[in-house]
Amino acid sequence: MSERVKAALRSGTLAGVRDGGVCRFGAIPYAQAPVGELRFAPPQPASWLGEFDATGMGPVAPQLPSRLRGAMGDFDAEQSEECLHLTVWTPAVDGKRRPVVVWLHGGAWQSGGGALDWYDGSRLAQRGDVVVVAVNYRLAALGWLYVPGQTANAGLLDQEMAIDWVLANIEDLGGDPERVTVMGQSAGASSICAMLTRQPRFSRAILQSAALGRGFRSAAQGEALGQVYLRAAGAESLSAARKLPVSALLAAQQAPEVAQALQAEGSSRSLFSPVLDGQVLPLDIAPALMTAAGRADVLVCYTRDEMAAFPDHGTDAASQQMGDAVFGAPSRQWAGHAAAQGRDAWLARFDVAPTDRFGACHCIELPFVFDTLQAFTGAPMLAGLPAAHAEQLARQTQTAWLAFIRCDAPAWPQAPHMQILA
Numbered sequence: 290m291s292e293r294v295k296a297a298l299r300s301g302t303l304a305g306v307r308d309g310g311v312c313r314f315g316a317i318p319y320a321q322a323p324v325g326e327l328r329f330a331p332p333q334p335a336s337w338l339g340e341f342d343a344t345g346m347g348p349v350a351p352q353l354p355s356r357l358r359g360a361m362g363d364f365d366a367e368q369s370e371e372c373l374h375l376t377v378w379t380p381a382v383d384g385k386r387r388p389v390v391v392w393l394h395g396g397a398w399q400s401g402g403g404a405l406d407w408y409d410g411s412r413l414a415q416r417g418d419v420v421v422v423a424v425n426y427r428l429a430a431l432g433w434l435y436v437p438g439q440t441a442n443a444g445l446l447d448q449e450m451a452i453d454w455v456l457a458n459i460e461d462l463g464g465d466p467e468r469v470t471v472m473g474q475s476a477g478a479s480s481i482c483a484m485l486t487r488q489p490r491f492s493r494a495i496l497q498s499a500a501l502g503r504g505f506r507s508a509a510q511g512e513a514l515g516q517v518y519l520r521a522a523g524a525e526s527l528s529a530a531r532k533l534p535v536s537a538l539l540a541a542q543q544a545p546e547v548a549q550a551l552q553a554e555g556s557s558r559s560l561f562s563p564v565l566d567g568q569v570l571p572l573d574i575a576p577a578l579m580t581a582a583g584r585a586d587v588l589v590c591y592t593r594d595e596m597a598a599f600p601d602h603g604t605d606a607a608s609q610q611m612g613d614a615v616f617g618a619p620s621r622q623w624a625g626h627a628a629a630q631g632r633d634a635w636l637a638r639f640d641v642a643p644t645d646r647f648g649a650c651h652c653i654e655l656p657f658v659f660d661t662l663q664a665f666t667g668a669p670m671l672a673g674l675p676a677a678h679a680e681q682l683a684r685q686t687q688t689a690w691l692a693f694i695r696c697d698a699p700a701w702p703q704a705p706h707m708q709i710l711a
Contacts, residue, residue, distance in 0.1 A: 316347025349402030386465035395475025397559035406664035417691035420464035433561035435511030441566035485581035501619035511564035583630030594648030624704035643674035
């Protein structure tokens, strides 16, 4: 039975819900709605007066269906540009300073959402007596379109503003701003690495399947793609694109000329990703990433058959080789660079493979990290996995992740040792 609960923040009061021993405050705005002149612009801090109704979940960023739905299944959520909000799960609003984990979802910077049922933070919060925060950030062109002379990587700035909000407010929600771990998967993990090249707001990170082997997009590549994309959307400039309906921006992602421009780039990257613009991110990021690895203690993981989740790939030798080049080797390298610079670093690989088709594919760890197996019912990648095996792996995974979040050690040696989770 759920009941309403309130939290008094410096900026006003939040009204949330308590359900099953965990309080949830949903759709809390950390930035103003990025609409009108604020579309494509850096995020601006949000504010509200009086009491804010945080009992709902709020929309996700505008997006097309994920190309991974064949492996993960799909989700149905309201979409809106007014999406710059976060959700907090906390055991109690009681002044106790608990460790905090901030979640940045994956989806190739083009799909997903922070507080989807897949990423419900209630079990993690309850099992570990920690505070879980899930973040929405702008996706696709709205967050990652590059036009020279304009602010690049707005989606990355969204993520940083959300973390700033957590640092400023989480103490009033039962959390400890001095013990914050930022956790991300795929695009979310790569974003964490990019943030660590800047002025990091955190010194603990969990990196799940960061696609560092694909590298980041150069300014020249970003400009070339951006020009073709804007023309496909029917806009000659960014100011013209601010007036387009969101549907036109989404449709342009599927334009044949945009697909051709992406293919011509020859990088196998997603259509939108962080761009090395020389201001938000350095033009030459390789040395910056090496230094960045020394700025955070890390728990790094990837999966044995990463590419099997993607169309036209499987568990064959060629797909495994590509998966190791894109995800595996760079993950091991990051942990190695972190350890060499005096940081604590743990490595893990998920080998759980319920099906021959998908093996231990990209995203296979997510239901175990969050213990949200119910939300993944029907996910093709999990077909046939015995319930007892799934529950055991969820317990094992959460025990290790929570140990790290609490600034303790997972129950295995540090890198280069790699723990197999199956």
